[in-house]
Amino acid sequence: MRYLIAIVLSFVLVVNAYGFQIQKGRLTNGLRYVIARTTDVPIVSMTVMVRAGSVFDEKGKYGEAKVLATTLENCDTAHLKSKKLRFLFDKYGIISSVSVSKGYITISAVCLKENMDKMFYLVGEILKSRFDKKNFSIVKRQVIDRLKMLKNDKDYLAIHAAFEGLIAQSEYSHTSIGTLDGLKSITRGDVKGFFKKYFSSGNMVVALAGGLSDTDQLKIKLEKTFSSVKNTSGLKRFKDVSFRSGLNITNIVKPATKQSYIYFAFPSFDYPSKKYYASLILANILGGKLNSFLTKDIRTKHGYAYSIFAFNYRLPKRSVFVIGLQTQNRFTLDAIKRVFEDIGNFDGYITKKNITAAKEYLVGSMLIGLQTPQSISSRLAFGEMNGLGDEPWVFDKRMIRSITIADVRDAAKSIFGGSLSIGVVSFRDFKNEIRELANRYGYR
Incomplete structure (x- = not known):
C-alpha cells in the first residue's frame, strides 16, 4: 500500500x-x-x-x-x-x-x-x-x-x-x-x-x-x-531570544578526524519581516546553490572545501544566519580566511543580477515545493499558526519580490557587522589562530 x-x-x-x-x-x-x-x-x-x-x-x-x-x-x-x-x-x-x-x-x-x-x-x-x-x-x-x-x-x-x-x-x-x-x-x-x-x-x-x-x-x-482536545483560547508565547555579544569560538578536538567541520553563526532577523526575506536572498547568493559566490571562490577557485553552503535558520523568535563548510585539516585556516574575505566583499556579490537570480530561484523552488498535498497542508498550517492572512506562498512571493539591492546590502551589513560564533570540529585546536584571523577582520 x-x-x-x-x-x-x-x-x-x-x-x-x-x-x-x-x-x-x-x-x-x-x-x-x-x-x-x-x-x-x-x-x-x-x-x-x-x-x-x-x-x-x-x-x-x-x-x-x-x-x-x-x-x-x-x-x-x-x-x-x-x-x-x-x-x-x-x-x-x-x-x-x-x-x-x-x-x-x-x-x-x-x-x-x-x-x-x-x-x-x-x-x-x-x-x-x-x-x-x-x-x-x-x-x-x-x-x-x-x-x-x-x-x-x-x-x-x-x-x-x-x-x-x-x-x-x-x-x-x-x-x-x-x-x-x-x-x-x-x-x-x-x-x-x-x-x-x-x-x-x-x-x-x-x-x-x-x-x-x-x-x-x-x-x-x-x-x-479532535473532540478530546480541551477548549482554550490563545497561543503560547515564545520568549525573545538573546544573542551573545562579540566573538565566541568553540573548537572541539577529534584527533582521528580527517577533515574539519566549520560553522559560522550570526544573529539574523525575525520572521516574517522584510529584513528576514532579504537575508534569505543573501544566503542564496552566498551559498544556496552550486554557482553561489562562496562556492565558486572557496571550493572551485581555491579548492579549500569539499562543500560550502549558507542558509538562514528560523527560530521561533529571530533567526540565525549560518555559513558551513567541510575541508581538509590542512586547509582549515585558509578556508576560514576566505570566508572572512568574501563576506566583506559586498560589491562582489550584492549585485542586481545576483539578486534577480536569487529571487527567481526562491520563488520557483517555493512553488515547485507545492506539488503534493503534504507540502500544501504543511505550509497552510504554518501560515495559519503565524497569522499571515494570505496563503503562505502568496505572502512569500510578494515579500521576496519587494526586496531591493539596498535591502540586501543593509541586511549583510547588519548580519556581518555584529556578533559572531564559530564552531569547529577538527584534529587539533585552532582556536587561537581563528581568533587572530577574526580580530583582523574586525570581530572582537
Missing part, C-alpha cells in the same frame, strides 16, 4: 499554486482548521501543528517535547495497544510522522482518499495516548540512544557548538532532541503534564489538503477527531 501511495504521489505535478479552494474555520472547541481542495488525485494529507516545541521544555528537563512526540506514535492509546496502532497505520497505507522543531510539534499523515476515515480515526487515537509505562520507558531509551549517536556526529557537534556560542538562553541553544541529563530526568508525569499544558485548541492548527470534496462532512469528521 505504501508503494502505491508513492507511485500516485509521483504524478501530482499539475497543482495550480493559485487555484486552491481554501476554507477556514473553527471547531466547536475553538481549534482552527484550514481545508484546501487542490486536485482530483485521490490523496489526502493532514497536518496538525502545535506550538509546543523544544523551547518550551522545562529547565532541567530538556527533551520533553521530543519524548512526547515520540510517544504519541509508540504508546498505547485510549482504545488501541501500541502494536495495533502501528499495524493499522501500515495496513491502510497511512504514512505518518510526529516531528519536533524549536517552536512546534507537528503531526503529519497522508493516505489514499479511500482510507481518509481511517487516518482521521488513528490521528484522533494518538491524541488520546495513555503514555503507558512500558512503552514510555522504551521510547525514552530510544531517544537517549539517538542523542548518544549524535555525539559522534562531527557535523552536528560543530553546528551545535556555533549555536551555543551565539545564543544566550539554553532553552533556545539546546537541540530539539534535548540534553542527556535532561532526558534522563524526564518522567511519565512530566510528559503527561507537557501534553496537558500545550495540546489545547487555542494552541493548535489543523490543515487538510488533497482531493477533498464535501467540506461540511469534513468538518464533522474533524469535530470527532
Whole structure:
C-alpha cells in the first residue's frame, strides 16, 4: 500500500499554486482548521501543528517535547495497544510522522482518499495516548540512544557548538532532541503534564489538503477527531531570544578526524519581516546553490572545501544566519580566511543580477515545493499558526519580490557587522589562530 501511495504521489505535478479552494474555520472547541481542495488525485494529507516545541521544555528537563512526540506514535492509546496502532497505520497505507522543531510539534499523515476515515480515526487515537509505562520507558531509551549517536556526529557537534556560542538562553541553544541529563530526568508525569499544558485548541492548527470534496462532512469528521482536545483560547508565547555579544569560538578536538567541520553563526532577523526575506536572498547568493559566490571562490577557485553552503535558520523568535563548510585539516585556516574575505566583499556579490537570480530561484523552488498535498497542508498550517492572512506562498512571493539591492546590502551589513560564533570540529585546536584571523577582520 505504501508503494502505491508513492507511485500516485509521483504524478501530482499539475497543482495550480493559485487555484486552491481554501476554507477556514473553527471547531466547536475553538481549534482552527484550514481545508484546501487542490486536485482530483485521490490523496489526502493532514497536518496538525502545535506550538509546543523544544523551547518550551522545562529547565532541567530538556527533551520533553521530543519524548512526547515520540510517544504519541509508540504508546498505547485510549482504545488501541501500541502494536495495533502501528499495524493499522501500515495496513491502510497511512504514512505518518510526529516531528519536533524549536517552536512546534507537528503531526503529519497522508493516505489514499479511500482510507481518509481511517487516518482521521488513528490521528484522533494518538491524541488520546495513555503514555503507558512500558512503552514510555522504551521510547525514552530510544531517544537517549539517538542523542548518544549524535555525539559522534562531527557535523552536528560543530553546528551545535556555533549555536551555543551565539545564543544566550539554553532553552533556545539546546537541540530539539534535548540534553542527556535532561532526558534522563524526564518522567511519565512530566510528559503527561507537557501534553496537558500545550495540546489545547487555542494552541493548535489543523490543515487538510488533497482531493477533498464535501467540506461540511469534513468538518464533522474533524469535530470527532479532535473532540478530546480541551477548549482554550490563545497561543503560547515564545520568549525573545538573546544573542551573545562579540566573538565566541568553540573548537572541539577529534584527533582521528580527517577533515574539519566549520560553522559560522550570526544573529539574523525575525520572521516574517522584510529584513528576514532579504537575508534569505543573501544566503542564496552566498551559498544556496552550486554557482553561489562562496562556492565558486572557496571550493572551485581555491579548492579549500569539499562543500560550502549558507542558509538562514528560523527560530521561533529571530533567526540565525549560518555559513558551513567541510575541508581538509590542512586547509582549515585558509578556508576560514576566505570566508572572512568574501563576506566583506559586498560589491562582489550584492549585485542586481545576483539578486534577480536569487529571487527567481526562491520563488520557483517555493512553488515547485507545492506539488503534493503534504507540502500544501504543511505550509497552510504554518501560515495559519503565524497569522499571515494570505496563503503562505502568496505572502512569500510578494515579500521576496519587494526586496531591493539596498535591502540586501543593509541586511549583510547588519548580519556581518555584529556578533559572531564559530564552531569547529577538527584534529587539533585552532582556536587561537581563528581568533587572530577574526580580530583582523574586525570581530572582537
